[in-house]
Amino acid sequence: MAGAIIENMSTKKLVIVGVILLIFQVLSFLVGGLIAPSPTTAIPYTATKCVDIRKYHQKWLMPGGRNPCEKIQDFKEATERHIEANDIVFAVHIPKPDLEMSSWFQFMLFVLQFEIVFKLANQIDEAGVVTIDASLAYRDDIVSEWTPMAHSKEQRKLNCVFPANKTKKNEGLPYDCDLLPFMEVGTVAHKYYLVNIRLPVNERKKINIGIGEIKDIGLVSIHQNGGFTKVWFAMKTFLTPSILIIMIWYWRRITLMTRPPVLLEKVIFALGLSMTFINIPVEWFSIGFNWTWMLLFGDIRQGIFYSMLLSFWIIFCGEHLMDQTERNKFSVYWKQVGPIVFGSFCLFIFDMCERGVQLTNPFYSIWASDVGTELAMAFIIVAGICACLYFLFLCFMVFQVFRNISGKKSSLPAMSKARRLHYEGLIFRFKFLMLVTLACAALTVIFFIISQVSEGHWHWGGHTVQVNSAFFTGIYGMWNLYVFAIMFLYAPSHKRYGDEQSNDLLHREDIQLTTTITHVDGPTEIYRMSGKEAQE
Template identity: 80%
Template sequence: MAGAIIENMSSKKLVIFGVILLLFQALSFMVGGLIAPSPTSVMLYMANKCVDTAKSHQSTKWFMPWGPNKCEIIRSFDEAMAKKIEANNIVFAVHIPQQNMEMSPWFQFMLVILQLDIAFKMHNQIEEGALATVDVALAYRDDTLSEWTEMAHSVEQRELKCKFNTQKNYENEGRYYDCDLLPFMELGSVSHKYYLLNIRLPVHERKKINVGIGEVKDIQLVGIHQNGGFTKVWFAMKTFLTPSILIVLVWYWRRITLMTRPPVLLEKVIFALGISMTFINIPVEWFSVGFDWTWMLLFGDIRQGIFYSMLLSFWIIFCGEHLMDQTERNRFSIYWKQVGPIVFGSFCLFIFDMCERGVQLTNPFYSIWASDVGTELAMAFIVVAGICACLYFLFLCFMVFQVFRNISGKRSSLPAMSKARRLHYEGLIFRFKFLMLVTLFCAAMTVIFFIISQVMEGHWQWGSQKLELNSAFFTGIYGMWNLYVFAIMFLYAPSHKRYGDNQSGGQCIISDTGASGEEIQLTTTITHVDGPTELYKMTGKAAQE
């Protein structure tokens, strides 16, 4: 029968193929490291204090911090008190981006973090568990002359977590609290050139609104968006890789269908892995440049989740199908104990994502990190996901160890064979072990990427330390996934070389021909439908000889 290409390809061609893949892997890192800028950019904004002279604060007037329609600005709350301006008549206005700049759809998303500058006063201290109520409105426009169009409006609460690092006395009045950054807003697309935020901190003594939050002096915002240069490199990479994986996917399945036997489990799983890789590769993000698709972040998370699930499940089945002491093979049902938790974990991640970005489709100011309960739940979710990823990798290492141990046990029979037979099987064992080590390396890098990406996603919403993944890591890991899937589909496709006419059941044909030699093939890469593997037959025959 036709064995897998990895078994029948000459060592010289296999080395050339590996070197080419290695060069492309190096290129994927270099594209991110040398061509693309850093993945994200950070911009700082200081809100201007505008005076709202209207009797009703529900008016549709927008307050601009600068320009021809600039609002009436006060420098400090002391000035407001001198002019008898109440806190409810002050609007914090922030224009995004800064003056003489404009936003671009290439930025893909925009994350905004809120920082309150609160001064210490003996008679107005921050109470334990204080909640800041923020009345915020977001508007947009695409030129400097048109009117602002409201995009979202919401009243949100953020729990203050502030520390005063010196002694609380009258001498230290005016010093600022050290407060954690607060999650504020996230947009799934940046399809407009200019954005305007009008923020109010309404005070209502009877309803206890913004009471006990200290003396707010200023509001600062931290805006984070994807770099346009990185977006273009990322889109170009996806556009280049999509046809490459799609072509080898079609070619692989065509070779499978040419076989007279039905495809076995491992071949089906490899095909499914190729489909999931193609799905995540398709550069639908190009449309986000011309359309206001705010759901693109959520859609990207779903695509990545599907690929993660398929990749992790593939590695389990891949190792399981090569455990040659395992009598039951080629049935998906025997892997439910390993694959089931992967599917369940992916479903939990999907629910978690829907609770965050799903709600943000209608309210960009919503955040699961806004409260202690939400923060603890989210952090627990991330920690559990990281622990599960590490445990999965350890379990995968154990499976690979079992496979290597079984092979080593069978390898003791090799000296009893003829030299040609022994060299053939030693070559197959070396290729198989090397591929398994490559699989472990890809699994380790995937787990590291998953953990770091989860931590980084939560960092800007709860942390105080700057954590930035460079472009080389993003493009390198993405290139590694594509190259690994490409290599698996190519090397595990049926070879055109034939060693017999019987292909039924996916079993190998071992025949002795000639006076001095044997034509031998060991299909360790294709699951056998019936009975023990040919390796057992081979080692048993060698022992009898």
């Protein structure tokens, strides 16, 4: 009976394959660490206070350029000139002078920073909420008129702390205010952008009352670096055909078998499909098209892949538990796979509530309200807890597989020397593959932690190593190499058991191995020996 390649390939060839995969894994880390720049760049802006003498939405107010707006330095000047708060517009031109945006930046994320000073007669209420009338426009040259892109009235809750005593002698000192989410655009299809922010005041409706004295408004723009985008696209373009080719080759070998594919073979093929789906570099089209949905589409692709990967690990370990009463049935794993699918669906709904709405209103943020913040935090906490529990459960299943295989090793001394050495090698191969699986899961967790706490780069001699970029490209390369290795090693082999064994094995009973990839008739043990073999 033909087995899998991992069972029949010689140790020398397997070592060569492993070394090649390891070299590619190291290269994937080096590409991000030494070639690619930091994944993102943050640029601070300070809004210019313009006077809108024509009231609301009569024109776009420019902080500089050919037709700059009428400016004021501070609100003291506005009071002296009898300019009302409703006639002041905070204008920000993106990018800074003599620069232009590029579609290689992929997305723009903005956070808002209010600079509020303490005034005894105008303090911030505990439940202070600022109402923002925000508008966004774009153009592709410096002479064209601004084209409106988005407009919305949003509310953001102020979370400010005054570091000193609230006394008259401390008037003029700034509050310490948290950054507020402001806007996210899923594409950078134009060269210049203009943001106009109004803070309308209406005492009767209590709009923008009790928010303190705002001195300035700052914006921080975050976008993906063009250099990192090019490296990322190049990796996806290179890896897509490699996974596609191995997937076609793998399924062709499955179809050449005289039996129908078993569950593990189907799941491996589905894993290859999900990897191909996330690899396909459709992002190239974002360079020439204004596809604002690319961020959401990327989240969906990533969610499908991770759901498939988590489900695969469960089935992969379960199919190697030889003492299970039932195998080769998807229904056996519904208790484990069901929560994964349900959790992925919940995360999809959460993403649609954020980025789905931003397709029509880039100023929307689920973090803007208390209910949205609590909901978002609940999702993140629950997802983190579930991820930890899943990893522990996966470790437990791998432990069960190890214990099961070790229990079967007690029968090895009863075999002939050649056969015993053969199966000792197989046991080592499967244990090593299980450890690699756990290492992949652990590296993903480490990647998430480092991306949150790391400064982003290390200095090593005369070189700067971009840690975040290295982990982005390294982990992405790792998943591709892992899927590639699984499809290659678990493809049916053209060899047959005993073809390369010594003559004393030629006329013995075929032996079932640890992998269930060739088993379609229910549970089997790590191997089965005839009574004659047991007596040997």
